[in-house]
Amino acid sequence: MQEVYELFNAIGCCSFATRDGENGIDARIAHFFAYDDEGLYLRTMRVKPFYRQLKEGGVLAVSAERTGAPCSWDDDNLPHFQPGYMVRVSGEVRELTQAEVDEKAAGNPLFNVAVYDINKYPETVVFVLHRFHGEYYDYDFNMVHRDHKILRERFAFGGDSFVPAGLSIDPDRCIACGACAEACTHKAIFPTDDGAAYRILGERCDECGNCFHVCPAGAVRSKGC
Ligand code: SF4
Ligand code: SF4
Known part of the structure; x- marks a missing residue:
């Protein structure tokens, strides 16, 4: 949990997406302020749509990117990205009671900011993302530091599961x-x-699909089909 928290914390502000009603979606910039064995913690205010969406939908998706430098564009108008990483998590949230916040604050200094906010803005509430899956996606598209472009790792917490990254090859069909x-x-x-x-x-x-496209034996398998 600490590793995932630190990946987000090194970026700071991230995109927090929620469901809004049956078909709607919404997103805003926020950050995780703490972690522990139960999950990743965020805070908002009861009067915000974010609060209502978290309560009604019970789910949250967070994504962010840390770049070494801004994207540049060459003479052919093609983008060039400096090495960096992306991280994302999606899963279930629940609201903490005030007693739970107090108990966690007594043993976890990362909760100081939540206590400070609750005192200053009494409508502040704390949620925990407690069951989720995610991915760390390290990229070096121009192969500056290594001889391949990406290194991705998927993970899950709180009883959630994840689909391993990448396409696969059926050895029985491969020639x-x-x-x-x-x-x-x-x-x-x-x-x-x-x-x-x-x-x-x-x-x-x-998962660019090039191998799927060229395989003469139909041996390449996508996770999506
Ligand atoms: S060609 Fe196939 S194995 Fe290579 S990145 Fe694309 S989908 Fe993945
Ligand atoms: S293109 Fe298809 S048949 Fe050829 S090596 Fe790759 S998976 Fe095997």
């Missing part, structure tokens, strides 16, 4: 032609140890 490895600009595809097939490293795969 080991190598076309997919040639088409992969992310250096995510390698022969298996016995050379009888190819395999995809999910942590490097950006």
Whole structure:
């Protein structure tokens, strides 16, 4: 939990998205102010739509990006991103009682800011994102620091689950032609140890679909179809 908190905390302000009613969505900039074994903590005020949406929907999605420098554009109007990372989590929230906030504040200095806000703005309330899945996505698209573009890691807390990143190859259908490895600009595809097939490293795969597109044997599998 600490690792995930620190990834968000190093960025500061992040996009917090909620459901609004049956079909609506909403988003605003906010931040997690604390973590512990139960989850990641955020605060808002009872009078805000954010509060109503958290109470009614009970779900939250948070995403953010930390870049080394702003994106630049070349003469062909193509973007170039400096190395950085993105992090996202999605899951279920619940509101804490005042007694729970007091108890946590007694043992966790990160809660000082919540206590301060509650004293200054009495409509302040605290929520915890307690059951969630997410992803850390480290990118180096120009391969400045390593020989592949991305390194992603998925995780889950509080009993939630996640779908592993990346496409996969069915070894029973693969004829080991190598076309997919040639088409992969992310250096995510390698022969298996016995050379009888190819395999995809999910942590490097950006799910661009090039391997799916070129495979003559229909061996590449998407998680979405
Ligand atoms: S989907 Fe794209 S990034 Fe992933 S293995 Fe296939 S070609 Fe490489
Ligand atoms: S393109 Fe298809 S058949 Fe050829 S190595 Fe890749 S997965 Fe196997």
